[in-house]
Amino acid sequence: MATYEVRCECGRTIPVEARLAGSRTSCFCGRTVPVPNLSQLRRAAGETAIPRTVVERIRLAIRAGELPDNRFCPFNGRPVDDTVRIRVECERVTVRQRGPSWWGQFFSHVVFGWLALFLPRDQGRDEFGHDIVVDVPLAISASARESLAAALGRKSLVDALRGTPLYRELLEEYPAADVWIIDDDPA
Numbered sequence: 001m002a003t004y005e006v007r008c009e010c011g012r013t014i015p016v017e018a019r020l021a022g023s024r025t026s027c028f029c030g031r032t033v034p035v036p037n038l039s040q041l042r043r044a045a046g047e048t049a050i051p052r053t054v055v056e057r058i059r060l061a062i063r064a065g066e067l068p069d070n071r072f073c074p075f076n077g078r079p080v081d082d083t084v085r086i087r088v089e090c091e092r093v094t095v096r097q098r099g100p101s102w103w104g105q106f107f108s109h110v111v112f113g114w115l116a117l118f119l120p121r122d123q124g125r126d127e128f129g130h131d132i133v134v135d136v137p138l139a140i141s142a143s144a145r146e147s148l149a150a151a152l153g154r155k156s157l158v159d160a161l162r163g164t165p166l167y168r169e170l171l172e173e174y175p176a177a178d179v180w181i182i183d184d185d186p187a
C-alpha cells in the first residue's frame with residue numbers, strides 16, 4: 001500500500017498508509033495529527049492526475065468491464081445479445097518524446113498537408129515508435145452476424161464504432177486508422 005506523509009505542528013513528518021486517509025494518526029510528540037483525504041495526500045505527494053491517452057482510457061475501460069456499452073446493434077438497431085471484436089490499427093506514430101522528428105514532420109506534411117500544423121504534437125509517453133493497435137469489443141445483435149460475414153466496408157465499421165464515445169474519440173485522433181473485424185465466431 002502506498003505510503004504518504006503528513007506533517008505535525010512540531011515539525012516531524014509522519015508516514016501514513018493510504019488506508020488512514022481521512023482519519024487521524026499520532027506523532028512522537030503526543031499530538032494527534034489529522035490525515036487528509038486520499039486525493040489531498042496524493043496531490044501533496046505529487047501524484048497529480050496524469051492525463052491519459054484515449055488508447056489508455058479504452059484499455060482501462062475494457063479491463064474494467066465498461067466496454068462495450070452500446071445497448072442496440074449498430075448494424076440493425078436490435079437489442080444486443082452478442083459481441084464482436086474489432087481491430088483498430090491506428091497510424092504508425094512518428095512522434096518522439098521531445099516533439100516530432102524532422103522526418104515525422106515531413107511525413108505529416110505529405111500525408112496531412114497543412115493540416116499537419118494543427119495535429120497534436122504530444123501523443124503520450126508510451127506511444128512513440130510503436131504501431132498502435134487496439135482491439136475493441138462492440139455489442140451487436142446475433143442476427144446481424146450474417147451481414148457481418150458478408151464483407152463489411154471500412155466505412156460501416158467506422159460508423160458502427162462511432163456510436164461509442166470513446167471509440168469515436170479514438171477515430172478522431174487517428175482518422176486514417178484501419179478497421180476490421182477480428183472475431184466473428186459466435187461466442
Ligand SMILES: [Zn+2]
Nearest residue numbers: 008010027029
Ligand atoms: Zn509532533
